[in-house]
Amino acid sequence: DGGITQSPKYLFRKEGQNVTLSCEQNLNHDAMYWYRQDPGQGLRLIYYSQIVNDFQKGDIAEGYSVSREKKESFPLTVTSAQKNPTAFYLCASSIRGGVSHEQYFGPGTRLTVT
Amino acid sequence: GDSVTQMEGPVTLSEEAFLTINCTYTATGYPSLFWYVQYPGEGLQLLLKATKADDKGSNKGFEATYRKETTSFHLEKGSVQVSDSAVYFCALSSHRTLIQGAQKLVFGQGTRLTINP
Numbered sequence: 663d664g665g666i667t668q669s670p671k672y673l674f675r676k677e678g679q680n681v682t683l684s685c686e687q688n689l690n691h692d693a694m695y696w697y698r699q700d701p702g703q704g705l706r707l708i709y710y711s712q713i714v715n716d717f718q719k720g721d722i723a724e725g726y727s728v729s730r731e732k733k734e735s736f737p738l739t740v741t742s743a744q745k746n747p748t749a750f751y752l753c754a755s756s757i758r759g760g761v762s763h764e765q766y767f768g769p770g771t772r773l774t775v776t
Numbered sequence: 777g778d779s780v781t782q783m784e785g786p787v788t789l790s791e792e793a794f795l796t797i798n799c800t801y802t803a804t805g806y807p808s809l810f811w812y813v814q815y816p817g818e819g820l821q822l823l824l825k826a827t828k829a830d831d832k833g834s835n836k837g838f839e840a841t842y843r844k845e846t847t848s849f850h851l852e853k854g855s856v857q858v859s860d861s862a863v864y865f866c867a868l869s870s871h872r873t874l875i876q877g878a879q880k881l882v883f884g885q886g887t888r889l890t891i892n893p
Contacts, residue, residue, distance in 0.1 A: 666819075693879065704780075704865060704883035705820075720880075752819050756879055762808040762827040762869075763879060767819035 664689045666768035668753050673773045675747075683738045683771045685753030692758035694736040695765065698722060699750040708751075711736055712758055740773065747775045778803040782866050782884035789856055790892050797851040797887050799840075799866035807870035809833075809842055809849040810881070814863045823851075823864070858891045 666687045675681045687694065693712050697705040707720030711730040725744025730736055736755075740747045750772050754765040783798040801807065808827045812820040824833030826842035826849065833840050840851045849866060866884040 668819075702885065704885045705881075707880060710880070754820075760879065762825065764810075764822045764825065765820075765879065765881060767812075767821070769817075769819045 666753055666755060666766055668751075668768035668771050670771060671769065673771055675773070675775050677775055678742045679775075680739055680741050681747075681773065681775075683740065683751055683753075683773070685736045685738065685768060686734055687736075687753075687755045687766070687768075688734060689755055689766060690733070691755035691766070692733065693756045694730070695754040695756075696720075696726070696728065696736070696738045697752045697754065699752060699770075705752065708738065740775075747773060749773060778807065778868060778870055778882045780866050780868055780882055780884035782864075782887050784885075784887070785863075786888040786890060788890045788892065791858055792855045793891075795851070795853040795856045795860075795889070797864055797866075797889070799849045799851065799884060801847050801849065801866075801868050803847075803868055803870050803882075805870055806844075807868040809840070810867045810869075811838070811840055811849070811851050812865045812867060812883075814865065814886070816862070820865065856889075856891050858893050861889060861891045863888045 669684045695710045696708040709728045711717035727739045753768045756765045757763045779802045810825045811823040813823045824835040826833040829844035831842045863886045867881045
């Protein structure tokens, strides 16, 4: 079955440590996205990538980094510079080039930093 | 800039009640409009969408009509079930937010819906 996988589902880290969240898709989509979800808020865009080896900052990129070395994979690193890293992180992908295309979401990773 | 405003939750209804979740938007041009649903502990799934004025999106008994004159895309269902309990997000994308082929969705804050048996 085609879809997006994110691992792990739950992640715990100590303050000051970098952590990398995995996102893999087998939908053959060019575009991939990372969102952050906080309680009572909508999704906010962290980074997006329209094609391999290219990515752009979203609305809240500070303290995060990404890479896009393969079409299928778009890992997100939460660095120690991110002031409030505890959140639910969602990865998504879509066909490139249209405003009406659906974004497909993974199941998310809940990160807790103490 | 573009924005989406949703009815504040939480919303609690009894099974078989009629549901309306309000959504209004601000955007230049002609955005596409979406309703996504998030079940507990999961990612988002597309529920329905509409891409031009007066279009009606529908799925699983839910409906929403793209009203350009009132800049609205209200979600409705005639008879809700316990299994409809979830968080519902209204979202838009427009040519203004389409950046080099990557679609930037603008989300509302979400409305938590609980259906009691």
